[in-house]
Amino acid sequence: MENFNAANEIQDLQYFGEFGGVNPSISDSSTYTFLSAKTMFDTFEGNAEGCYLYSRHSSPMNLYLAQALAKMENTESANVTASGMGAITSVLMQVCKSGDHIISSRTIYGGTYAFLKNFMPQFNVETSFVDINNFESIENAITPNTKVIYCESVSNPLLEVADLRKLSEICKKHNLKLIVDNTFSPLSISPTVFGADVVIHSLTKFINGSSDTVGGVYCATQAFIDDTKNVNSGACMLLGPTMDSLRSSSILKNLRTLHIRIKQHSHNAMYLAERFEKDGLKISYPGLPSHKNHELMKSMIHEEYGYGGLLTLDAGTTEKANELMELMQAENLGYLAVSLGFYKTLFSCSGKSTSSEIPEEERASIGISDGLIRFSIGLDHDIKRTYHKMKECMLKVGVLNHHENISIS
Ligand SMILES: *Cc1c(COP(=O)(O)O)cnc(C)c1O
Numbered sequence: 001m002e003n004f005n006a007a008n009e010i011q012d013l014q015y016f017g018e019f020g021g022v023n024p025s026i027s028d029s030s031t032y033t034f035l036s037a038k039t040m041f042d043t044f045e046g047n048a049e050g051c052y053l054y055s056r057h058s059s060p061m062n063l064y065l066a067q068a069l070a071k072m073e074n075t076e077s078a079n080v081t082a083s084g085m086g087a088i089t090s091v092l093m094q095v096c097k098s099g100d101h102i103i104s105s106r107t108i109y110g111g112t113y114a115f116l117k118n119f120m121p122q123f124n125v126e127t128s129f130v131d132i133n134n135f136e137s138i139e140n141a142i143t144p145n146t147k148v149i150y151c152e153s154v155s156n157p158l159l160e161v162a163d164l165r166k167l168s169e170i171c172k173k174h175n176l177k178l179i180v181d182n183t184f185s186p187l188s189i190s191p192t193v194f195g196a197d198v199v200i201h202s203l204t205k206f207i208n209g210s211s212d213t214v215g216g217v218y219c220a221t222q223a224f225i226d227d228t229k230n231v232n233s234g235a236c237m238l239l240g241p242t243m244d245s246l247r248s249s250s251i252l253k254n255l256r257t258l259h260i261r262i263k264q265h266s267h268n269a270m271y272l273a274e275r276f277e278k279d280g281l282k283i284s285y286p287g288l289p290s291h292k293n294h295e296l297m298k299s300m301i302h303e304e305y306g307y308g309g310l311l312t313l314d315a316g317t318t319e320k321a322n323e324l325m326e327l328m329q330a331e332n333l334g335y336l337a338v339s340l341g342f343y344k345t346l347f348s349c350s351g352k353s354t355s356s357e358i359p360e361e362e363r364a365s366i367g368i369s370d371g372l373i374r375f376s377i378g379l380d381h382d383i384k385r386t387y388h389k390m391k392e393c394m395l396k397v398g399v400l401n402h403h404e405n406i407s408i409s
Contacts, residue, residue: 005302006187007259009071015064026249027052027060044231056242057229065248066217068255069207073182073199073219074192079228079236080217080248084183084202085111086241087216091198092116094228094235095177096147098124103141105132105151107158107366109181110357116150132162133293138170148177153191154184154297157350157374158367159286159310161293164300168195184340187262188305198224206309206341208251209261215243215251259305261379265341266306268386269377273311275387279400282314310340312350315371315399321349323397325373333389340376345386350374
């Protein structure tokens, strides 16, 4: 398993276009014709290999992209969706029926949190939110109705790392499914290597990397993917978060450079994190030995891809955070925007944006402070230049004080 190399798997895929093109042809159709009515029926039932019926069911380009992502996550199969939330909700609604129970990390993407906390109880599916690395509290939360442990391999926005080996052990012992959102650490972490059953990504972020579309995927066994696409009972088939073929084509092309981009994002984030920490700023980055999950992450990553492009800075107050972000944007160091994985650095105040679904008291108790800025570090060619310009901004707004920091070298 240690030898599994996702970038090689993606590189080795060959898909040719209809006329010998080096890229596969986009099938620009929602529906497909048949010469025989019998084949149409068989296709509807999912029994006619290589035939397409209707593009919500499947389409050639979506299958290509899904196959490439299954290669990346080392699973038998995958299914692409119109958004990351489309993948998360389809998977959880497929796995859980009325009366079932989910155990979820309490530090997860705000949309996922809102779905589990507010939406699923309407269908009589309850969730216990836990500290994902407190294994005792996890075991205590397990009931006869528990079906799933849900977590993010690296969590949003606090960059907590889940111990997937240990979680998978607990899941095996209690016959639960381990479902992992790997959006923050594509290529760096391969959750299936540690025993994850389903791996989910928001393709919107690093995998597509150009902030021009939303998209999602879930990677799992062929049997599970088939269940979600079943015309009578499949959550994804029936809820219908279908990705468009034109988009799956553009995402597939971007996926091919993911390995290069991730290395640069990680390199740049590490460079800034190390220096800002030395300057005395409150930085959290799993690549720093001071991060509480540094050793754990080190034991799980494919080292060449590093610790990822996300870091957080506590600016103290929302006002200071806002002032700093506005100044950094004015200095063209990045954009005041949510999301991640873009070529430009993106920054946002988590408590006031992507984690605002989490109630204030809960945010405070898990450590999302009001002045917490999440940075998605870009692909900057000259990160030293960026560091100096960012530091000037921090001095200017007083997030960093001159006396604490004598040498601006
Ligand atoms: C963005 C994000 C999602 C949701 O994805 P969409 O594509 O916006 O639906 C889910 N999980 C994580 C960790 C994310 O960052």
